[in-house]
Structure formats: C-alpha cells, structure tokens
Amino acid sequence: MNMLGGFSISGPKGSFDDDSNRSRKIWLLLSYLIVHRGRPVAQRELIDMLWHDEEITDPSNALKALIHRLRLMLETLGDWPGKKMVVYRGDSYFWNADLPVEYDTELFSLRCSRAAAQGISNEERLQRCEEAMELYCGPFMPKYENETWTTPLREQYHDMYRENVLRMVELLRPKENYREIVRICNTARTFDPYDEELYYQTIHSLIQLGMQQSALNLYRRMTSLFLEHSGQAPSERVTELCRNITEVSHSTERDLVKISEQLREKEQISGAYYCKYDLFREIYRLLARTISHTAQPIHLCLFTVANQRGEIPTAGILSGAMERLASVIHVSLCSGDVYTRYSPSQFLLLLPSATEQSGEQIAERILNRFWQGQNQHDLVISYKLYPIMPAHTVAPDEDQSELAVAAP
Structure with missing residues (x-):
C-alpha cells in the first residue's frame, strides 16, 4: 500500500492506483478507512467526509453503494473477499488492520526513527537515512491535498523527510561528498521549492565543488522564485554566501577588455x-x-x-x-x-x-x-x-x- 507521492495498492492477482479511471470518491473512501484503520468509522463521519460540499437525497444508500463498489474493486487484488477487507460492524465501517498489508507510510516512519536512534555509528546512521529516502516518492496523497484531513499527515511525513535530508547533509559534509549533497537537496527541492535551507546547502556544496557559476545561477533562480511567491528576497545568510563568490571570482581579473565583455549585456536591449x-x-x-x-x-x-x-x-x-x-x-x-x-x-x-x-x-x-x-x-x-x-x-x-x- 503506497500513499507517498501517489496512491496505489497491489496484491497477488493485480494492482491499481489513483491514476486509473475510477471514481474519486472510491479513492477517498479507501484512503480514509486505511488512514483511520485503528478505529471503526461511523457512517455519519464517512458521509460528511465524502459529501460535505454536496446536496444528496439519500446519503446512507449512496455510501452503501460506494462501499459495495470498493469491495468489488479490492477483490481483484487477491484471495480475500471484499467484506473481509472493509468490515461493517455496529453502524460503522473499518479497514481490517489484521490483514498482512505493508504500508509505505509505516515503513517510512520506522526507517526515519531508526535513522535518528542514539548509539549508532555515523556510517550506520547514513545507511539508515538512505533506506528511508528510498521510500519517500513525494508528498502524502498529493491528488487529495484539498482534503483538510490529509494536511496534517502531509506535513508530518514531509517534516520527517526534510529532517532526514538535513541529517544526511550533516553526515556527508565531513566526508566532503558534496556531489551527493547536491543530488539529495535537488531532489528535496522538487517537493518543497521554497525551502531556503535546501538552497543554502546546495549552493554551499556547489561552491565547494568549484562550480561557482552554477551556484550563482541557482541563487538567481531562487531569488526570482522567492520574490514571485512571497515578495521576499533570500535571507542575508544566502546572499552573503553568493556575494563572497563574486568577490573571489573577480579578485584576480586584470584584463579590462575581458571585464568589459563580461559586464556588457549579451542580448539586444529592449524595454526597461x-x-x-x-x-x-x-x-x-x-x-x-x-x-x-x-x-x-x-x-x-x-x-x-x-x-x-x-x-x-x-x-x-x-x-x-x-x-x-x-x-x-x-x-x-x-x-x-x-x-x-x-x-x-x-x-x-x-x-x-x-x-x-x-x-x-x-x-x-x-x-x-x-x-x-x-x-x-x-x-x-x-x-x-x-x-x-x-x-x-x-x-x-x-x-x-x-x-x-x-x-x-
């Protein structure tokens, strides 16, 4: 059962995901039951979650019909009958947590906890971090980010992922493995393009690799993105890092012709x-x-x-x-x-x-x-x-x- 970066479920006889041509409400119902698999979920709660912004004449029957369709869909996965997977008891439904199902969210949480454990060597910690990173394919259920009940979980798993990334950075820096720092921070920024710390670590590592121009280009893209998003420029911490690049790279230049060529605008001037x-x-x-x-x-x-x-x-x-x-x-x-x-x-x-x-x-x-x-x-x-x-x-x-x- 995968819920990070998308929603998919697979079994001995088949698999399907939320890209398939099925009702959005079926996926909402399934995901809600799985997320709350530790307790029975009352019919009223499910109805409010599924049709909170709609007028529906007979919500109880609509829910029963949706449950029936969900059970039929789940039966295509393997040997379990649908009623064994989605159980009805006492005016409530619940996902059978006793089934031998592996959840990527549980495994990811476990691996992050193991990576943060005390009393292990840096080599072991780095290996555990890498194992956790393999499971994070993106935000929790990204297609359902407008569903308010998914927000706390999305933030929770993202925070765990971010902590794991920065933990890896701290472990890789003494090894001077700056290429790996750039790689993992580049990946992390695809999930959170406004995280300044990830930009700082990437730019710092590019400088250490001697890739000053790449560092400056990334800083310029970051500045444009931040101004467009929030109207705020990057902090002085990042700005100072790039200011030092400029000062160092220009300190030994003595050829005025070359300097003039560098300063001159390359494109035809048009507009302000x-x-x-x-x-x-x-x-x-x-x-x-x-x-x-x-x-x-x-x-x-x-x-x-x-x-x-x-x-x-x-x-x-x-x-x-x-x-x-x-x-x-x-x-x-x-x-x-x-x-x-x-x-x-x-x-x-x-x-x-x-x-x-x-x-x-x-x-x-x-x-x-x-x-x-x-x-x-x-x-x-x-x-x-x-x-x-x-x-x-x-x-x-x-x-x-x-x-x-x-x-x-």
Whole structure:
C-alpha cells in the first residue's frame, strides 16, 4: 500500500492506483478507512467526509453503494473477499488492520526513527537515512491535498523527510561528498521549492565543488522564485554566501577588455531594466548621490494592485494582474529606466530625468495600456510619485502625487 507521492495498492492477482479511471470518491473512501484503520468509522463521519460540499437525497444508500463498489474493486487484488477487507460492524465501517498489508507510510516512519536512534555509528546512521529516502516518492496523497484531513499527515511525513535530508547533509559534509549533497537537496527541492535551507546547502556544496557559476545561477533562480511567491528576497545568510563568490571570482581579473565583455549585456536591449530589490536599492542610492552634482530630476514611482475594498486580491487574480502589469511596465519605460517587484502586489520604478509632470504622463501611459482590453471590474491600480532627494538631505513633506484608477 503506497500513499507517498501517489496512491496505489497491489496484491497477488493485480494492482491499481489513483491514476486509473475510477471514481474519486472510491479513492477517498479507501484512503480514509486505511488512514483511520485503528478505529471503526461511523457512517455519519464517512458521509460528511465524502459529501460535505454536496446536496444528496439519500446519503446512507449512496455510501452503501460506494462501499459495495470498493469491495468489488479490492477483490481483484487477491484471495480475500471484499467484506473481509472493509468490515461493517455496529453502524460503522473499518479497514481490517489484521490483514498482512505493508504500508509505505509505516515503513517510512520506522526507517526515519531508526535513522535518528542514539548509539549508532555515523556510517550506520547514513545507511539508515538512505533506506528511508528510498521510500519517500513525494508528498502524502498529493491528488487529495484539498482534503483538510490529509494536511496534517502531509506535513508530518514531509517534516520527517526534510529532517532526514538535513541529517544526511550533516553526515556527508565531513566526508566532503558534496556531489551527493547536491543530488539529495535537488531532489528535496522538487517537493518543497521554497525551502531556503535546501538552497543554502546546495549552493554551499556547489561552491565547494568549484562550480561557482552554477551556484550563482541557482541563487538567481531562487531569488526570482522567492520574490514571485512571497515578495521576499533570500535571507542575508544566502546572499552573503553568493556575494563572497563574486568577490573571489573577480579578485584576480586584470584584463579590462575581458571585464568589459563580461559586464556588457549579451542580448539586444529592449524595454526597461528589471532587477531584484537589493540591486534596485543600490541603484537608487547611487542616483541619489549624483543629483546634487547634476541637478537632474529623478522620480520614484510605486504601482499598487488592490481590489475595490483596498485589499490584496485573491491569488489567482493578483498573479494575472501582476504579470500583465510587469509586461506593460517593461515596454512602456525607456531602456535607462529601472523597475523591481517590491511586494506581492507592488512594483517600484526609478525614472531618471523625469519631472513630476513627465512622471505622471509615464504612469498614465502604463495605466492606459494595462486597461486596454481588460474587464476586471474589481481591480484598482494606483500609483504614487515621489522625487528622489540628494543623499543625506531631509525629505520633503508628504505632498507626493497619487492617483488610483479602478477598472473601466
């Protein structure tokens, strides 16, 4: 019985999994009974689990029919009758836990416990970790992640898996087996692409292997992913790791022609320059230093996406709106302008040479292009303009230009 990474069951005479063309409710019923195999499950509990969001005229008969179909399906596996596997007693059903069935979840939990046991050598512990890793094929019942009762179990098994991965990292590092660390962390990130510790261990190991460029590329992908997902850049711990790579790799370069070639953009320049927030901040500070010498007007512009109530829209609506806004900003600005994702619902723009009037014209052009062909009436796109002051000067009073534009 496998429930990690998918749901499948096999016996002496056959097997089937949740990719087969069978009713979703049959799989829900079977999995619920198996997960709760230590106790009888009342009919009412099963009905509420199966049809909690549906109107059904005769739920008791519907459940009986589903149980009958489940038993027939199970009988194709081997020599046991369906009624021996799914037992009815006292207005309740239960999965017969006395049957000689091997559950991957139980075996995985046992192997993780053995890997964490006290009083064993590092070699033995590493071997036990590897044995546990062989069983984790992915999250617990991934096709049913919207079923609330599966969430605690999914988190439980994932936490056990993550602890096992990091335990292996600690055991492999003294052996300098960095390739294996990269391999297991790469696999682990497919199950949790937002786990910063897994990125840190991968990047650190790539550096130890002399693969600095691969480490930097992974850091850049990580930064983009984190900003898109939560609006937050990686922590200083990871950033410092990659900053050291850059400093070391450039410390001995003396050929200015080669340096210039490395710095030059390889692709044809088109549209505004997009960068991460950390770099945006450094560009801002550099421009703020130059203002007192050049007297060149520079404005900061903040675009915000909200709904009519001033709240952040739902994830699906926000994702589409931010993707469209990014595209419009990119093509509406000059190649010397800079923009960044400031938060999940905001973009920040740097407009060199823009006065307040020309800055408003730019912002209006972006709004007009955004709304062309759009009919999302619950969206409101607002912007604020603010002049950049020379470094070490006091900011003016809050007289920034602001405009909110709802969907037409």
